[in-house]
Amino acid sequence: MSDGRTVEDLVIGVLGGTGPQGRGLAVRLAAAGQRILLGSRDAERASEVAAEVAQRATTAAGGTEVSVQGGSNVDVAGAADLVIVAVPYAGHADTLAELATPLAGKIVVDCVVPMGFDELGAYVLDVADGSVAQQAAALLPDSHVVGAFHHLSAVLLEDLSRPTLDGDVMVVGDDRASMDTVQALASRLPGMRGIYAGRLRNARQVEALTVNLVSVNRRYKVHAGVRITDV
């Protein structure tokens, strides 16, 4: 961080933190010692889930105290230092359109996947801005938008009986300092690395590859992730 803080000092907000992906990221990051603000449209529901996440993360952390609090998405956006967007794609644009002011000047990490399902399985939804991360950047002109955390199985994130995860976090963005911070945050997940993976204009295929991982999961009965080799 340019202000001298390290990633460990940051309060991480998770918008859509009551969904599987948000909850999974919250519990793993909390267990790693990161302070978490868990956001939802429904602040009361957020507080309930935050209490559960805190309990599970404390157990996983061997009794070390963790910090997880719940609140509305707007309160979390305003109070957190760095915000992860884990809302459903259907609500992505509407949610962020209302948060441009509280998110101004902050790093916003988008992990939303534009995925639909039909009788042939999963497929990629078109996004007018090219990718969900680019949609976020268009809606949040004063934030530093980074794409990351797309390929992490919510099931494995939430399964704290497995202390170590297996995979890398591909990080895309246009602001190098923000990407460095997000890569460092990703590397706090046990067993994972944050890997620089190009500019925001190349976010689409990183998001969309999650659709292929769904196909892998169905075929092999696994929870697939991605590892970048030779790095």
Next chain:
Amino acid sequence: MSDGRTVEDLVIGVLGGTGPQGRGLAVRLAAAGQRILLGSRDAERASEVAAEVAQRATTAAGGTEVSVQGGSNVDVAGAADLVIVAVPYAGHADTLAELATPLAGKIVVDCVVPMGFDELGAYVLDVADGSVAQQAAALLPDSHVVGAFHHLSAVLLEDLSRPTLDGDVMVVGDDRASMDTVQALASRLPGMRGIYAGRLRNARQVEALTVNLVSVNRRYKVHAGVRITDV
């Protein structure tokens, strides 16, 4: 194969076999014992490269005889049992449009990436059919088109001083038997596995992810590939 042949029995044609990706796949598959027909627009050039590839593959195979012969793309398309398309994207449509008849009934494996470069680095080119593999399928209505081999570094493929590669081959397609054959072929590359990765409509992001790997390569000074975890 439905006719009782195993993948080891197949003669593999490589269109655009004089380029780095085609040559790299040819030398590795030849060293693994696969019979190769190496194609180019220029048959004489194809024969020259085939002789070089045969020599290097023989050395890598410890002196075991290998089979690599050169010819025109059209002759190779007609004579091979399975054909890998490794031509430059700019020539992809024109090349395949002329080969629909010799490729009818065959498995056609497309590894072409729609990639451009500008002052900001690599980016993904739009393909009217959605992906290069879908473009191949549109041009070759009587072939079984499969997408695969996009994420393999040509540098590492050609560097036979490294006997083992590190990565997986994501295989996309709509014909399950053809995909099984291509997965088996990919698994003949030492250290690699062919992984089922979804339908042809989800080929675009597999192709396009290569653009991100180029960004990884530039940032970390590596030759990145992809490994699918939990499989």
